[in-house]
Amino acid sequence: DTEVTQTPKHLVMGMTNKKSLKCEQHMGHRAMYWYKQKAKKPPELMFVYSYEKLSINESVPSRFSPECPNSSLLNLHLHALQPEDSALYLCASSQQGGDEKLFFGSGTQLSVL
Amino acid sequence: GENVEQHPSTLSVQEGDSAVIKCTYSDSASNYFPWYKQELGKRPQLIIDIRSNVGEKKDQRIAVTLNKTAKHFSLHITETQPEDSAVYFCAASKGGSYIPTFGRGTSLIVHP
Numbered sequence: 001d002t003e004v005t006q007t008p009k010h011l012v013m014g015m016t017n018k019k020s021l022k023c024e025q026h027m028g029h030r031a032m033y034w035y036k037q038k039a040k041k042p043p044e045l046m047f048v049y050s051y052e053k054l055s056i057n058e059s060v061p062s063r064f065s066p067e068c069p070n071s072s073l074l075n076l077h078l079h080a081l082q083p084e085d086s087a088l089y090l091c092a093s094s095q096q097g098g099d100e101k102l103f104f105g106s107g108t109q110l111s112v113l
Numbered sequence: 114g115e116n117v118e119q120h121p122s123t124l125s126v127q128e129g130d131s132a133v134i135k136c137t138y139s140d141s142a143s144n145y146f147p148w149y150k151q152e153l154g155k156r157p158q159l160i161i162d163i164r165s166n167v168g169e170k171k172d173q174r175i176a177v178t179l180n181k182t183a184k185h186f187s188l189h190i191t192e193t194q195p196e197d198s199a200v201y202f203c204a205a206s207k208g209g210s211y212i213p214t215f216g217r218g219t220s221l222i223v224h225p
Contacts, residue, residue, distance in 0.1 A: 031211055040200060040218060040220065041217070041218065042202050042215035042216065042217060043157065043215060048211075048212065050211075056212065090156065090157070096211060100145050100147070100206055100208075100210075100211050100213070101147065101159055101162065102157075102159065102213065104156040104158070106156045107156060
């Protein structure tokens with residue numbers, strides 16, 4: 001299995017809602033990432049988990065809360081988002097130990113109304 | 114930190130022509146250079162990568178070259194096809210980091 005699976009594919013939420021994005025991989029990768037991407041722009045790193053511990057937080061607002069329940073799962077909890085948070089949210093994983101190849105999920109297209 | 118410049122931002126070619134996308138990086142410690150292709154509405158996918166101990170790598174119609182001295186690397190696509198139309202991102206990272214710095218992307222349009 002060389003897939004990173006993300007759900008849901010599309011999400012529309014109001015500014016007072018709470019929702020969660022989910023990501024799963026079964027490649028045995030020990031690093032998992034959340035990226036935010038605006039149309040035709042490069043992915044912007046948000047968070048990195050390494051061996052299930054948060055290793056990088058790129059000064060992301062607290063309305064985004066990551067969680068790594070186990071080595072295969074990654075969640076992103078959303079609360080009180082702003083319209084400018086509308087974007088494609090991509091999960092990725094990589095096998096640490098010298099192989100830096102990133103495997104991306106298909107993403108969640110998020111619209112905040 | 115690392116800075117990656119990518120040119121051009123848009124590239125329009127006729128089917129069958131070659132396409133070249135160029136990137137420069139700033140950190141001489143960077144040693145891994147992947148290229149990702151992202152079709153409209155889809156995920157970025159790694160298409161080719163090169164490490165700093167290699168000067169060139171080929172995979173069918175695509176190739177990547179690296180000039181460590183000048184700190185630049187390029188993607189070459191020969192015999193372009195309409196399905197090559199996508200946004201291409203270069204990236205650079207250094208060993209132990211696993212965090213690539215992306216270029217701003219090149220939108221490649223291949224006209225039939």
